Structure formats: structure tokens, C-alpha cells
Amino acid sequence: FSNVDLLIVGAGFYGATIAERVANQLQKNVLLIDRRSHIGGNAYSEFDNETGIEVHRYGAHLFHTPNETVWTYLNRFTGFTDYKHRVYSTYRDQVYSMPINLGTISQFFNRRLSPDQARALIADQAAEMAGRNPANLEEKAISLIGRPLYEAFIRGYTAKQWQTDPRDLPEHIITRLPVRYTFDNRYFNDKYEGLPIDGYTAIFERMLKHPKINIALGVDFFSLKSSLPPGLPIVYTGPIDRYFDYSEGELGWRTIDFEKETLNTGDFQGMAVMNYADETVPYTRILEFRHFNPERSYQTEKTVVVREYSRSARRKDEPYYPIDTRQDKDVFLRYRARAEAQTNVHFGGRLGTYRYLDMHQAIGAALKAFESRVLPHFAEGQAIG
Ligand code: FDA
Structure with a gap:
């Protein structure tokens, strides 16, 4: 670790954005680790071997933002298609457009x-x-x-x-349930929307391609923690309760089981996302990935679908959505107070702040944290945490 200026835990959008800024703007050495075998966090996608179709491994990821700064920033690393998201819902064998x-x-x-x-x-x-x-x-x-x-x-x-x-x-x-008294069935209202032209993972490859960024995959932070030099500045985007060894209690999350299948048809459902509203159908929705990229005209008579089953997460599961009961809120506040006392560790991202963040929010928060915490740390020696 002798030449590491900043250790970043987690190669999702939060960690990758900070890594990119620190390397390009400050010319400091970054070590970026992730316990998974790939970069990209939950936004990671891969091209399916058999069909060539891009599959988002951790559920459908639709990019949309009202934030000009985030849009301009991300456009340095990718172009976007003009995909506009629409969702349908099956109820008692009829198909309806969503939101209502x-x-x-x-x-x-x-x-x-x-x-x-x-x-x-x-x-x-x-x-x-x-x-x-x-x-x-x-x-x-x-x-x-x-x-x-x-x-x-x-x-x-x-x-x-x-x-x-x-x-x-x-x-x-629920605080609101959107009902539109028009026939507009676009799912998102944001000014900017689209999917990355050559896939999500290519964004991360471009963000992180810098001689000052070293990436170590398949590395769990907690297997290194005891050997780190004292005071090494850290950006931590893993679960906050895990960081403190669950000592204040465990935070509740929902997870999703993804059931992937390749079918012998060129088109299974005619759209990317079909919800299933009936309780008798065990899954919540079916994704058909080829419909996210109609501009690619995949040359295959096969299609990849994923059924999603939602349930509460156990410790070994991937945490996806904070349950955020009143008890969770109390537990989180106790962790936050302890996090604030860690002067060399900045807690960020979805898992580090126990908040559901869309991709643009994770990037926006990381750009702000770079300005307010990371830059003052390297420029003026202020605490990063
Ligand atoms: P992210 O989870 O991406 O990255 C954290 C990384 O830290 C992970 O790679 C993890 O492996 C690593 N890590 C954790 N603990 C570690 C440890 N101990 N050691 C090493 N590494 C460790 N957003 C959107 O804008 N549009 C959408 O359509 C969707 N859809 C969607 C579907 C589903 C099912 C989910 C769960 C989420 C979405 N999102 C989304 C949200 C999107 O995934 C989210 O905004 C980003 O993943 C946030 O990026 P982070 O970097 O905060 O976390």
C-alpha cells in the first residue's frame, strides 16, 4: 500500500466516479477493490455467449436523469441510444400500460x-x-x-x-401512486433518458482506464482491513452495518432472485418489461433484454428472458432495496453517528448510506463528495470522513 493515496471499496458508479476524478483531476494513485469478479457494481452488464444479447446481470438498468451535470459527465464515457422506457402489466390475462x-x-x-x-x-x-x-x-x-x-x-x-x-x-x-390523466405512457419524466450505446460495462472500462487507477477484483475489504496502514484514506461503498460488524444491529434489505432462460423464439413478449400483477403468478415481472436495444437488430432467433422473484435478504444475499422500517431508521442513525467519527473513511453509495439511489443519483452524489470531501482532503489535508 506504500504508493496508494486512496483506497476505494466498491467498483459501482459511486466508487468508479470518485476513482476517475481523483486520477484525472488530482493525479493521485487509487486502489479500487471489489469483492466481485467484475467492475460496474449492480450496473454491470455482459453480452450473452449464446445469443450476443446484452444482459444486465443485476436486473434491468434504465438510465434517466434530470441532472445536467451528471448527463454531461457521463457523456464523456459513452453515447446513449434514444431508448424510452415503457412498462406493461398483465392482470387476469389482459395487458395494461403502466404507470396507470x-x-x-x-x-x-x-x-x-x-x-x-x-x-x-x-x-x-x-x-x-x-x-x-x-x-x-x-x-x-x-x-x-x-x-x-x-x-x-x-x-x-x-x-x-x-x-x-x-x-x-x-x-x-408509499407516499404517492402516479396516475396520469393523459395517454402518456412513458415510464420516466426526466429530461435525459437512454441506454449506453455499447453497454454498461464499457462505461466503467473507459472511466477507469488510467495509469493512476489500479483495480483488484475478487478482493473483500474485510480480508485486508487489518493489514491497512493506519489513517489510509478510504472511500467505502459496501454495507454500512457490515463495516461495524453489525454491532448496532442488522439493516433490512430486499433482494431479488433472477431466473434466466434462453428461449427458442425471436420475440417472447414484444417489449422489455412485463409486470405480473396477479398474486397467483409467483414472479413480479419478466424482462426480455433484446427489447432494450432495438437499434442493434440482434441476428438471432433466440431470446433471453429473466423472471424476477422478490424476497427479504439474508446476510449472504445481495442487498438490493432498503426495507427502511422505523427500526431500520434508528439502527442506521446509530451507524451514521459512528461513521461520522471515522475521520479517514468516507461512506458513500447505496450500501454505504442505506438509501435506494438511481444510477444518476449515485454519480451525482459521488461528484459532490469529490468536491466537498476528497478534494479538500488532498488540497488542504482535511479529514476525508
Ligand atoms: P453498487 O452496488 O453498484 O456498488 C457497490 C460495490 O461495492 C459492489 O460492486 C459490491 O460488490 C462492492 N462491495 C460491497 N462490499 C464490499 C467489500 N466488503 N469488499 C469489496 N467490495 C465490496 N438505477 C437506475 O438509475 N435505473 C434503473 O433502472 C435501475 N435498476 C435497478 C434494478 C435493481 C434490481 C437494483 C438493485 C438497482 C437498480 N438501480 C437502477 C440502481 C443502481 O443499481 C444503483 O444506483 C447503483 O448500483 C449505485 O451504485 P453504487 O456504487 O452506490 O453501488
């Missing part, structure tokens, strides 16, 4: 509705909760969109996501 919009509402109630009529109908159906405070997720959802739409599109899907009856889930999990 005027098309979904008209189809579901089997009549043509103007925006005003649809608004009045939903308000009327939500009125059963008028004057009452929702006591659980089900009541909250009904207060927002009424019972019929809730029972069709939210109840089964949510129960599968959480493996819990929505009546047993706290109401604060």
Missing part, C-alpha cells in the same frame, strides 16, 4: 373517459377513505387511487414484492 394512465383507466373500466371524467371517477372511488387516516399500505393506496385499481395493479404486485399482505405493511412505504 388514461389508457389503463379506460381499458380497465371498459369505457372511454375524458381526463375530467377519469379524475372524478377515481376521486369517487377513493372517497371510501375520506376523513380517515390510512392505517396500512392498503388503506393508503385506496385513498390515492380507489379500491378497484388498487386491487388489480397494486395489491398482488406489492404482496409479491414484500412477501407480506399489504394490510400488514406500514402506510408510509
